[in-house]
Amino acid sequence: MDFEDTPEEAAFRAEARAFLDANAERRKPGEVEGYRRGQDAPGAMERAKDFQRRKYEAGFVGIHWPVEWGGRGGSPIQHVIYNQEEAKYDVLTGIFGIGIYLAQPTICTWGTQEQRERFVKPAMRADEVWCQLFSEPGGGSDLAALRTRAERDGDDWVINGQKIWNSGAHYSDFGILVARSNPDVAKHEGLTFFILDMKTPGIEIRPIRQVSGSSHFNEVFFDNVRIPDSRRVGPVGAGWKVALTTLMNERHGMRDAPGPDVAELFRLAESIELEDGPAIDDAAVQEKLAEFYTRSQGLKYTKFRGITALSKGQTPGPESSIIKVVAANKLQDILSYGLDMIGMAGPTMGDSMPVAGIFEEALLYSPALRLAGGTDEIMKNIIAERVLGLPQDPRADKGLPFRDIPTGARK
């Protein structure tokens, strides 16, 4: 039982670090990264694309992909090691994630040889940026209930409808889209998966303003948008199975909640005064800190256990679902307790506040972390069904043709 790299892992880590030292700047120690700060800074996209190209040339994109996909043929643990190192540097690579880690594995698994040759390498090099067009306003957790229509017209498909929770449609070159090609069969059986050129006429993109005031997501409207059949991925009607490949990759990550954690709560408690002196000397504050610290450590070592499984060549399963649920709820608990300690001054926003105002900032974005990428309730269903083998919820929509599934008053 140790935290050390094997000799092979250490060598790979050194190689990654050498590349990063040569091509990026280290983050300052103790710097707290707010939620998606930086992405909207001027010139950020160009710098990001430039770094991504160098990362690709150095062989650090698709590390654990087979060589036939254009990958390095390395191990999943090498991928983790590279990411651990990269996280210490001030680079922005998340925006290419959809293209590289969601779209291309789906295309490689289900697409044609032509599609693979056309799309994989440009995505890896960040020559082309991708976005995802799955969720719909009426769907929510019931992703497969999507209503955007795909109707065959000669060699084309004609798309009409609306998607939501899209990241980056405005700067993306391509999108992966799932649409309903047949409403007369059961929900999961009438879907088809497409690659959509985002410059096609008929696409309208409207940013969604979030509670935090910023807009990280869009609604995307389709008005007779045409997609050639050659851009279909997988068979007609197999769209759900194809999309599952994408979703499995999406849920694979062990996602933490960015924002104030126990270290920041400690710093806060050291900096402010309560009734009887510094907050950090208050037994009630200490007890809370101890509880949060224990939860944070639990998450940290749960991740280490996952990495160990990878390192042994095992595939980490849905166990990692717990990380998202615990981290997002912990963030809300921590920020609420932190604000409570700040007291009457707590509502004030901005860098003049203790710990750079991140508690106040987190108040506004933290609710999203319990929803995006699967709500707490969906994640618990996943844990219960896939890890613990508990039965599924009864299905009111089972076996019904899609158009007959009850939807309430909603149209």
Add this chain to the structure above:
Amino acid sequence: MDFEDTPEEAAFRAEARAFLDANAERRKPGEVEGYRRGQDAPGAMERAKDFQRRKYEAGFVGIHWPVEWGGRGGSPIQHVIYNQEEAKYDVLTGIFGIGIYLAQPTICTWGTQEQRERFVKPAMRADEVWCQLFSEPGGGSDLAALRTRAERDGDDWVINGQKIWNSGAHYSDFGILVARSNPDVAKHEGLTFFILDMKTPGIEIRPIRQVSGSSHFNEVFFDNVRIPDSRRVGPVGAGWKVALTTLMNERHGMRDAPGPDVAELFRLAESIELEDGPAIDDAAVQEKLAEFYTRSQGLKYTKFRGITALSKGQTPGPESSIIKVVAANKLQDILSYGLDMIGMAGPTMGDSMPVAGIFEEALLYSPALRLAGGTDEIMKNIIAERVLGLPQDPRADKGLPFRDIPTGARK
């Protein structure tokens, strides 16, 4: 907004107090009543019956019942006032509750005139003691899934099967019983309700040992037990509707959880030493105490709101369901925190422990309070459906004949 009686209420309270002063002894102040302590003391049943007879003669049984049932024709608030006063005295009346508050209102509502004349008054006078035979081992929260059979044979019904969670079968004269008279119709439609003479041959009573080691409940087995049809209550097949009258009366009460509450946790915190001095001076202990105190006060004033509604002539609804859920969970939280404060000495049972060992005792009986009379989950369903109007859970057994409802491996 006040806590005062109206003049009429004050007069009634004085009358009740005069009766109680003349016929019972006041409890000592600060006395903590453990869970059902006292019921098993020698001579307790005789003393209880004697008091109950005097209570009946004085007109304090069935206070809010119509005169035609043998009641006083008083108001529900008078019933509450009498009970508030009685709670200050050392009397044992709970064992007659099933007969008086569950069986007789059901018989008065659904039974024949003969049944009413035969049974009501003896129950009120405690000449006859009653018990309830509803729950079954395979049923649990799904009470209507009961399997005990009632088969017609001439003028009799023949009962075979098994009941559970019965209180008092061994000292009861009569029982109210629901059994399945027709397994070929839907679950709720094939039940019939009976009055069972507990001295009938074929009844076997086995005490159930609880986690606390004591046995407040029995299993009751029926082997060709015969009930004359004249002891049927309501029509054949209407047993579920009849039982609902009983159950409504059962759930009416605003039940608290007996055992250590915030006052006892205070006393504990005053009596023991932590790292930095008396526990009561520790900020973390204080914060917990404040949280528990706030919850206890919330319950107390929720009850006052319910009493106010009664006093205004309104019928309190399922709102009171929250009291049981909150009280039972609060008890578990308080006892766990109390034991944690006691620390390494915490496991020791007995009066030598701080606050008379009630924290240790409560550990063993408290789980029952979250289950008996409706589990937390059922209570939350009741709140959600009946108070908030949320939809029912999907019913896998809907419309199926009882014998075809899936039961898993269970027989």
Add this chain to the structure above:
Amino acid sequence: MNFDFSDELLQLRDQARRFLTDRCPPAVPRRILDTDEPYAADLWRDIAEMGWTGAAIPEEYGGVGLGRLAICVLAEELGRAVAPVPFSSSVYLATEAILQFGSEQQKQTWLPKLAAGDVIGTFALAERPGSFDPAKLTASVSNGRLTGMKLAVPDGDIADIAIVATRSGLHLVDLNGAGVTREPVATFDPTRSHARISFSAAPVDTLPNADIRRLLDYAAVPMAFEQLGLSQAALDMANAYAKERYAFGRPIGSFQGIKHKIADMYIQVELARSNAYYGAWAVHTDAAELPVAACVARIAACEAGWFVTKENIQTHGGMGFTWQMDCHLYYRRAKLLSLALGGAREWKHRLISELRARNTLLEAA
């Protein structure tokens, strides 16, 4: 026992609810959120005209003399409507301070103007992050002049007068007068404006016999009702959505994950309501238990407000964190109100001190 509001007050509540449903739909706080307008001045004028600002002020000082229970009733409705008006600052705090601690002349001068809504008052207390300790205030008065700085004063940019706390007590300051500099500060709830206020030898009119803790106790009760109204509104919103929104072919409220969550929200709201009523009884009767009642009302209201408004967002799923849905109006305001007057942590600490000072109360628990 009549542990409820009188029929007259229940009528006032219904009137207030109808009025605010009509005049303060969510579009009104949204207007303040989206623009530079610091508060809904039109709504404020209407409220004053209906006598709400003077509800607890005796008729001799230009009020309508309905007493503090009326304020509780109105506070619940203003909370429900997320009303963007300085009612809490001006009524629960500035007016209450003058009513309780003002000299006859101060009352005659200010109460009629406060009752009429012509003057907006506020209360300036906090000087630093952390909990409130009167002994640690640094703003000070000498020779009738106030010097010091107050952080994040609610409605500090729009108020005309402030009751300012110093170690020596409470002082009435004309915020439009000499020696006062105000700087609006951004908060996470822009539907209520806040300002940092610096005083540099500002003239003051000191309130005799002031007691800061007592003022906070009196204010905590209507504040608890405002929090309660807000929580009830968020619960109602979640409940309605859970019925109408379908997923997997059935309403999301038929899934116990959502259904039991909403039951939990209801439980929290009911406990907060019961404790708020206890607080109302205590302010109404000026009971010795007021400090305890104020603490439990405050603690339960803060707990319910946070839980219910965050789980309302969760119930709404992805839509819940969009600007377009109203969930965030409740969520922001609930946290704002739970920090105004100091957070629950602080009131828990206080509750235990009060309980230890009066052993008998515990028996009644």
Add this chain to the structure above:
Amino acid sequence: MNFDFSDELLQLRDQARRFLTDRCPPAVPRRILDTDEPYAADLWRDIAEMGWTGAAIPEEYGGVGLGRLAICVLAEELGRAVAPVPFSSSVYLATEAILQFGSEQQKQTWLPKLAAGDVIGTFALAERPGSFDPAKLTASVSNGRLTGMKLAVPDGDIADIAIVATRSGLHLVDLNGAGVTREPVATFDPTRSHARISFSAAPVDTLPNADIRRLLDYAAVPMAFEQLGLSQAALDMANAYAKERYAFGRPIGSFQGIKHKIADMYIQVELARSNAYYGAWAVHTDAAELPVAACVARIAACEAGWFVTKENIQTHGGMGFTWQMDCHLYYRRAKLLSLALGGAREWKHRLISELRARNTLLEAA
């Protein structure tokens, strides 16, 4: 990184599980619960024969020298089996104390007997309700004689020797010797016996350089594994029942009220497991972080144990609180183990002291 047990230890775990499934089914703790038998002496002998009692004792002292990780692995399995044996007292505490603080002669005298299971050791610390403070112990040693009283010593009635804590350190006492009076005490978990022990000028053999806190840290880690095994068993039991028990025509595990509860139980167990592994790493490497690692392992294990065992009862409904179902075996033992070594509250307090003493660790959080 290899944040898992080695293949050898995983094999040991499987062996232990098979052995205990066979030799310590629930009927074994039930036998102790229902009779006057204080512990399962037959099981203890078998365990000793398999070398478990000597697993961490070097071969030179009669052990098998597998190290402390082996103890962690065995502890998890003993917890899962709710084994009614004095393993924690004798191995994590008495043996560990002698290993760490004993003189060469003390080691030579006692370790072989402890390894063989011929001598059962225990640890006697608590003298009063409340938290542990070495400075407040009243038992004292003078001229090599111990006088004082120790409350609720686990396995105190069956142990042969005790390591007794006083303000001056740790002392080895022959419990069958002069000056020792033992009185069994009833606890809420009769599957493990306890005794009050009075010492009246009992001869002691003092351990040089003893450190009580260090001993508690070392013991907290295998104890966390024992709690973990127990929690995992209760989770498995709830999970199995939720699949086989039907209500309303379907398995109760298909209702989200139960399903999400079991997911929450799983989450707690996983977090406790991860923290226990961290503790194992720290005892194994004798890391500077041990005090912190012991605290988090302990806190997470106590939290999981309580939540999982009480919700296992809840999942079982009415049957859950009958004597006949095994739920209560886990529930009693979980609370017992969470009080042995002091409750979570105490360890939280300690954790923060430790973290403040070593600022750098925080960075790694």
